[in-house]
Structures are given as structure tokens and as C-alpha cells.
Amino acid sequence: MRRQKRDMTERAYQRGYQAGISGRQKDNCPHNQEQLKQEWMSGWREGRTDHWDGIDTATALQKQAFH
Template sequence: MKRQKRDRLERAQSQGYKAGLNGRSMDECPYQQMEVRSQWLGGWRDAREDKHSGLYK
């Protein structure tokens, strides 16, 4: 059970990161559950920071 939960959270973080790199809005988060939504938004914020720091163009 823990493996499935961790995989889901990692997947949400990864999808949020990709969304942030592609310039999507944080309002486009597809998740409603708070734990998964937090992971998605965390990935989104990480991507925005990486993009602003010049890591990606």
C-alpha cells in the first residue's frame, strides 16, 4: 500500500513540474485531494523556480 501511495505522489509532483515548465497556470492542477494537490503544486513551484533561475529556457 505504501508503494502505491508514494508512486502516486511522485507522479503528481512530476506532472506538476512538467506543467510548470510548460508555463501552465497553477489553477490547472487536476487534483482535488489535498495531499496529492500539494505534491503537484510543489512540483509546479520547483519548475517555475528552475525556469526563472535560467536552468531552462
């Protein structure tokens, strides 16, 4: 059975979260399309908040699995 691709907005959010949790700058957003950019920024904000709250990478991965 073929795997379906994930929704692009979900992927943008997840990648933004990964960038935020790893401490990267928001200027690194790779998207030009407004909706994808907003999703990436939402994920980045949540990732940065988790980073500042001291959540480690393993906990962040578990959190992403439930999102």
C-alpha cells in the same frame, strides 16, 4: 516481469514540475485530493523557479531523473 506503477504522489509531483517548467498556470492542477494537490503544487513551484532561472527542458529532464 510486470512494471509496477509509480507512487501517485511522485507522479503528481513530476507532472506539477512539468507544468511549471513549461510555464503553465497553477490553476491547471488536476487533483482534488489534498495530498496529491500539495505534491503537484510543490512540483509546480520548483518547475516555475527553474523556468525563471533559465533552466532548459533537457536539463530539467535530467533533474527529474535524479529526483
